[in-house]
Amino acid sequence: MELFALTRRLVDIESITPNETAVGDFLCGELQRRGWEARKMPVEGARANVLATWPGHGRPEIVFSTHMDTVPPFIASSEDDARIYGRGSCDAKGIIAAEIMAAEKLRGAGIFVGLLFLVGEERDSIGAKTANQHSIGARFMINGEPTENKLALASKGALHVEIVARGKMAHSAYPELGESAIDKLVEALHRLHAMELPSEPEVGACTKNVGSIQGGRAPNVISDYAKADLFYRLVGPADALRREITEAVGELAHVHFTRETPFLRLRTLDGLPTMVAAFTTDIPSLPDWGEPLLLGPGSIHVAHTTGEFVEKEQLVEAVEIYFEMAKKLGF
Numbered sequence: 640m641e642l643f644a645l646t647r648r649l650v651d652i653e654s655i656t657p658n659e660t661a662v663g664d665f666l667c668g669e670l671q672r673r674g675w676e677a678r679k680m681p682v683e684g685a686r687a688n689v690l691a692t693w694p695g696h697g698r699p700e701i702v703f704s705t706h707m708d709t710v711p712p713f714i715a716s717s718e719d720d721a722r723i724y725g726r727g728s729c730d731a732k733g734i735i736a737a738e739i740m741a742a743e744k745l746r747g748a749g750i751f752v753g754l755l756f757l758v759g760e761e762r763d764s765i766g767a768k769t770a771n772q773h774s775i776g777a778r779f780m781i782n783g784e785p786t787e788n789k790l791a792l793a794s795k796g797a798l799h800v801e802i803v804a805r806g807k808m809a810h811s812a813y814p815e816l817g818e819s820a821i822d823k824l825v826e827a828l829h830r831l832h833a834m835e836l837p838s839e840p841e842v843g844a845c846t847k848n849v850g851s852i853q854g855g856r857a858p859n860v861i862s863d864y865a866k867a868d869l870f871y872r873l874v875g876p877a878d879a880l881r882r883e884i885t886e887a888v889g890e891l892a893h894v895h896f897t898r899e900t901p902f903l904r905l906r907t908l909d910g911l912p913t914m915v916a917a918f919t920t921d922i923p924s925l926p927d928w929g930e931p932l933l934l935g936p937g938s939i940h941v942a943h944t945t946g947e948f949v950e951k952e953q954l955v956e957a958v959e960i961y962f963e964m965a966k967k968l969g970f
Contacts, residue, residue: 642740642954643723645669649732650716650725656708659758660685663707666735666756673743675754682758682769690775691754693746698776699753701965702928703738705731705783705935706760706921710943722948729937729949731760734783737936737954741961750965753777755928760921763898767924774927779968781961782922785937785949788956789914793842794933796873796902797919800884801866802827804854804892809861817861821854824865827891831869834887839874842902842915846872872917873902906932908967911960934960 654662663679666689670677676694679687689707692699709727716725723733735756742752753775757766804824809817828849836845847869854865871880877899885894900919907913911934918939922931936953 640955642736642958643718643951645736645739646723646728646733646949646954647716647718647725649735650723650727653713654708654727655711655713656759656762657683657686659707660687663687663689663756663758666707670739670754673739680770680773682766686758686766688758688766688770689754689756690770692775693751696751699751700778701750701968702753702755702775702777702780703742703783703961704755704757704780704921704925704928705734705738706757706766707732707735708758708761710761714945714947718951721952722950723954724946724948726947728947729785730939730942730947731783731785731935733937733949733954734785734935734957737957738781738783738961740958741965744958744962745965748962748966752965755780757921764921764924767921771925771927777929779932780922780925780929781932781934781964782920782925783935784916784918784920784933785939785942786914786916786934787938788912788934788936788953788960790907790911791905791916791933792907792913793902793904794916794920794922795842795918796877796923797898797900798871798873798877798880798896799898800869800871801895801897802869802888802892803895804865806861806863806865808856808863811859811861814861817863819861820865821862823891824852824854824867827888828867830887830889830891831884834883836871837874837880842874843917845874845880846917873900875902877901903931906930908932908964910967911964932964934964
């Protein structure tokens with residue numbers, strides 16, 4: 640099937656952030672071959688988004704969008720009767736293929752949508768931020784991420800936090816002469832673990848992950864520096880949480896809020912099953928690309944894993960769902 644072949648072709652082009660140039664070149668050429676007016680939107684150096692519309696049909700009211708980059712390592716494609724495997728198979732190259740197939744089917748129904756494929760989603764959404772400066776004025780954006788073909792009611796936000804403790808080095812035989820940054824950091828993390836995090840009935844709980852810890856000089860040296868990187872998944876505004884984190888840490892360490900992606904409630908459509916996306920997407924960086932909807936084939940639970948895959952049945956279903964979504968939006 641053409642849908643499966645295109646998915647595998649995309650998976651087999653390595654596009655680990657920030658190496659999206661080759662897959663962008665392929666998509667631009669492939670879409671032009673299929674009759675699209677496709678062009679590159681420069682982002683950074685050789686990196687570029689890909690924007691495609693149908694010639695002679697003006698500004699599309701709906702744009703299908705997702706990202707071209709993947710997390711490491713590169714894993715080539717393979718398949719069996721039920722699944723396509725490989726890095727990006729569900730996040731999000733199978734989605735790219737499904738969106739292209741749906742857009743071509745919509746053309747047959749007289750509905751001319753646009754396509755926007757972005758770089759950098761897995762790291763900093765630089766492609767989406769650049770694209771937002773070049774909006775084409777669409778009314779709706781259907782963004783693709785692995786939601787098992789369920790329409791997202793909401794997408795959790797993200798708050799990146801860096802906790803840095805400072806101390807004083809000394810010989811470990813005489814700890815009274817030093818001041819342990821590691822001890823301070825451990826106590827700060829203990830206080831953060833004890834915090835009650837917010838929760839929303841329809842969305843679930845805010846969660847926290849201590850992603851990395853660094854610090855110390857040697858086992859026989861009192862540490863003068865220690866740092867932890869934390870990641871909170873937001874279910875609402877972050878102002879109160881920021882204050883509580885800062886107050887909990889107190890004088891033990893310095894708190895740096897390095898990046899925030901806001902929590903979003905999203906549009907739904909009657910007749911489609913729903914879910915809550917606990918992950919973040921490019922949507923917050925694309926406010927000028929129309930009212931957003933979030934749906935795609937594949938499960939986020941296998942994305943970023945060595946066994947990443949997408950169900951072939953879900954890919955086929957996604958083409959039909961995208962087709963019906965565009966029709967339900969009033970066109």
